[in-house]
Amino acid sequence: MATTLSEAYRDYPLNLHHIIPLDFSSLRTLPETHAWPQSEDAHHHHHDGSGSCIPIIDLMDPNAMELIGLACENWGAFQLKNHGIPLSLVEEVEEEAKRLFALPADRKLKALRSAAGATGYGRARISSFFPKHMWHEGFTIMGSPCDDAKKIWPNDHTRFCNIIENYQKQMKLLAEKLTQMILTVLKICEDEKGWIGSSELCEAVQLNFYPCCPEPNRAMGLAPHTDTSFLTILHQSQTNGLQIFKEGAGWVSVDPQPNTLVVHTGDILHILSNSRFRCALHRVMVNSARQRYSVAYFYGPPLDYVLSPLLLLTPFPRFRSLSIKDYIGIKAKNLGEALSLITTTQN
Numbered sequence: 477m478a479t480t481l482s483e484a485y486r487d488y489p490l491n492l493h494h495i496i497p498l499d500f501s502s503l504r505t506l507p508e509t510h511a512w513p514q515s516e517d518a519h520h521h522h523h524d525g526s527g528s529c530i531p532i533i534d535l536m537d538p539n540a541m542e543l544i545g546l547a548c549e550n551w552g553a554f555q556l557k558n559h560g561i562p563l564s565l566v567e568e569v570e571e572e573a574k575r576l577f578a579l580p581a582d583r584k585l586k587a588l589r590s591a592a593g594a595t596g597y598g599r600a601r602i603s604s605f606f607p608k609h610m611w612h613e614g615f616t617i618m619g620s621p622c623d624d625a626k627k628i629w630p631n632d633h634t635r636f637c638n639i640i641e642n643y644q645k646q647m648k649l650l651a652e653k654l655t656q657m658i659l660t661v662l663k664i665c666e667d668e669k670g671w672i673g674s675s676e677l678c679e680a681v682q683l684n685f686y687p688c689c690p691e692p693n694r695a696m697g698l699a700p701h702t703d704t705s706f707l708t709i710l711h712q713s714q715t716n717g718l719q720i721f722k723e724g725a726g727w728v729s730v731d732p733q734p735n736t737l738v739v740h741t742g743d744i745l746h747i748l749s750n751s752r753f754r755c756a757l758h759r760v761m762v763n764s765a766r767q768r769y770s771v772a773y774f775y776g777p778p779l780d781y782v783l784s785p786l787l788l789l790t791p792f793p794r795f796r797s798l799s800i801k802d803y804i805g806i807k808a809k810n811l812g813e814a815l816s817l818i819t820t821t822q823n
């Protein structure tokens with residue numbers, strides 16, 4: 477039985493064709509394989525007319541818990557300042573991501589994700605669901621980063637590992653704090669909070685790189701998706717690109733703010749909250765002038781945790797109960813259809 481997140485993905489192998497990124501450094505034009513049909517909203521780089529933009533919440537604010545609850549209900553995302561993560565650590569992680577993605581393609585390919593693997597260098601896991609390729613390279617870490625880092629830097633991987641491990645520790649503490657607040661807002665009883673802080677949690681760190689693109693209007697950095705996590709904490713470099721879909725407003729840019737982290741509500745929290753909290757559909761656009769980097773930390777309950785909106789004592793659970801492992805499997809096979817496949821009511 478799978479006990480770790482990377483083992484949970486072993487049953488859903490991908491074709492290598494869906495793992496190897498293009499060598500973007502060698503390209504001066506956009507290949508047809510990477511040209512997406514243009515939609516009207518493609519460059520809706522902006523907040524809608526009503527001035528609506530993703531909430532910025534100060535974790536030190538005495539009302540932070542209520543504000544987080546409201547943001548999760550209305551947006552499924554918010555920006556968090558005064559989060560307690562040292563700026564120097566975030567900067568170091570961004571530097572490490574830059575150092576890694578700047579390596580020649582053959583070095584990065586030494587840590588290529590295997591077909592049934594979940595960690596290492598490669599394209600976004602969601603790639604296989606889309607007919608066109610994304611303008612993106614990724615590096616996925618689950619548990620210790622050292623095995624994959626050693627493949628890339630056989631003699632000097634320690635710096636990378638120390639920084640990533642420190643980041644994992646700090647992110648976990650912040651995720652625990654946010655989870656406590658969120659479960660309190662949902663009035664979930666103390667007994668059901670037992671998984672917070674357990675050692676078997678599902679955690680992953682994803683380094684993302686979006687190179688400069690010769691034709692950004694026809695390319696896609698990361699296609700629209702929701703995160704499978706309970707919550708995701710995202711650091712983005714000071715380059716625009718991330719957008720969140722909000723009903724009534726369309727695609728809204730999440731402009732980078734100094735020393736501020738983006739928090740996304742994931743599918744698992746959406747299910748647990750019986751749809752009270754949204755899980756934000758998000759995507760990344762690219763640009764021709766500036767490279768973009770991001771570091772996502774995904775956090776969720778252990779694989780054997782049984783997800784059930786029934787914990788809310790609702791007489792109308794919208795989703796059937798299932799384990800985290802089963803949900804990861806359904807998502808791996810169905811991506812955007814996963815939530816509707818476990819819905820109990822006809823909407």
Ligand SMILES: O=C(O)CCC(=O)C(=O)O
Binds near residue numbers: 684698712769
């Ligand atoms: O690069 C970003 O800003 C978003 C990354 C993301 O959505 C992900 O890794 O799931």
Ligand SMILES: [Fe+2]
Binds near residue numbers: 703
């Ligand atoms: Fe995401």
